[in-house]
Amino acid sequence: GESVGLHLPTLSVQEGDNSIINCAYSNSASDYFIWYKQESGKGPQFIIDIRSNMDKRQGQRVTVLLNKTVKHLSLQIAATQPGDSAVYFCAENIGGNKLVFGAGTILRVKS
Amino acid sequence: EPEVTQTPSHQVTQMGQEVILRCVPISNHLYFYWYRQILGQKVEFLVSFYNNEISEKSEIFDDQFSVERPDGSNFTLKIRSTKLEDSAMYFCASNKRTGGNTEAFFGQGTRLTVV
Numbered sequence: 001g002e003s004v005g006l007h008l009p010t011l012s013v014q015e016g017d018n019s020i021i022n023c024a025y026s027n028s029a030s031d032y033f034i035w036y037k038q039e040s041g042k043g044p045q046f047i048i049d050i051r052s053n054m055d056k057r058q059g060q061r062v063t064v065l066l067n068k069t070v071k072h073l074s075l076q077i078a079a080t081q082p083g084d085s086a087v088y089f090c091a092e093n094i095g096g097n098k099l100v101f102g103a104g105t106i107l108r109v110k111s
Numbered sequence: 112e113p114e115v116t117q118t119p120s121h122q123v124t125q126m127g128q129e130v131i132l133r134c135v136p137i138s139n140h141l142y143f144y145w146y147r148q149i150l151g152q153k154v155e156f157l158v159s160f161y162n163n164e165i166s167e168k169s170e171i172f173d174d175q176f177s178v179e180r181p182d183g184s185n186f187t188l189k190i191r192s193t194k195l196e197d198s199a200m201y202f203c204a205s206n207k208r209t210g211g212n213t214e215a216f217f218g219q220g221t222r223l224t225v226v
Contacts, residue, residue, distance in 0.1 A: 008151070034214050043115075043202050043217035044154060089154065097167040098144070099215060101154040 008087065010106040019077040019109075023090030023102045028071060030100075032093035035064060035075045037086045038104075044089060047075070077107075085109045113137045115218035117203050123224045124193055132188045132221045134203030143186045144204040144215060145178065147171070154202065160186065193225045 013019045025033065031052040036044035050057045050064045050073075057064050063076040073090050087106050091099040116135045124130050136143050145157040158168040160178055177189045186205075190197055200222050204215040 036217075041220075043219045046214045046216065049214050091154075097159045098156040098169075099146075099154075100156065103153050 008104050008106050010108060012108045012110060013080050015082060015109055015111050016079055019075075019080045019084070019107060021075045021077075021088050021105045021107065023073040023075075023105075025071050025073060025090065025092045025102070026100070027092060027094050028068070030092035030094050033064070033066060033073055034091045034093070034099065035062075035073075036089045036091060036101075037084075038089060039086045047088075080107075080109050082109045082111055115203055115205055115216050117201075117218035117221050119221060120219065121222045121224070123226060126195060126225055127192050130190050130193055130223065132190075132201050132203075132223070134186045134188070134218055135184050136186055136203065136205030137216055138184070140205035140207050140216075142166075142206050142208050142215075143178075143180070145188045146202045146204060146217075147199040148202065148220075149199045157188075157201075190223075193223075195225050198223055198225045 011019060011021060034049045035047040037047050038044045048059045048062050048064050050066050055066050061078045065074045075088060077084055085108055087104045089104045090102045093099055115137055118133045122130055143160040146154050147157055148154045156169050158172045158178055159166045163180060175191045179187050200220040202220045203218045206213050206215045
């Protein structure tokens with residue numbers, strides 16, 4: 001879901017379970033989407049991207065799904081590990097000059 | 112693996128003072144960006160830079176802000192007269208963007224604290 005300020009949505013999962021993080025984007029003209037992971041005190045780190053002419057893309061342990069009809073993006077992480085704990089942001093690219101970031105979701109992995 | 116580097120990692124400055132945040136983008140990248148993130152909030156676009164000029168800027172990027180690529184490697188963000196609300200993490204990013212969109216690589220950020 002969406003949130004602002006300090007009240008980021010939090011997803012808590014057990015180590016080894018699958019995680020699904022959701023994002024609603026704003027602009028139907030967006031043609032490129034990226035998921036970033038941000039650990040405390042660090043910059044956003046690229047996870048996976050998808051172009052608007054695709055609806056699914058898989059990486060290593062991660063899958064991104066794009067539903068342009070409802071402007072929804074999701075990130076699936078298989079076999080979630082403690083090192084996956086971070087804040088996850090979706091970002092949409094509008095016109096190629098900038099990224100517009102979502103509010104972020106905190107992922108907490110319980111051992 | 113090549114990376115975007117930023118200096119300093121933390122800058123404390125008094126309100127009204129000028130600060131310059133420095134970045135060295137990845138060497139073969141052509142597009143450069145500054146973003147900022149206020150504590151606990153999302154990352155916000157400030158400015159994009161290509162071919163030695165600003166290609167887009169946000170409402171945040173007012174007359175107090177400027178960017179420069181003084182040589183072939185550095186990319187700087189200057190805030191002329193800092194305000195308390197400028198306190199944030201500032202991230203530099205770069206990408207190649209040849210042949211379509213590609214991901215932007217981010218630096219580790221500079222934490223700016225205005226007191």
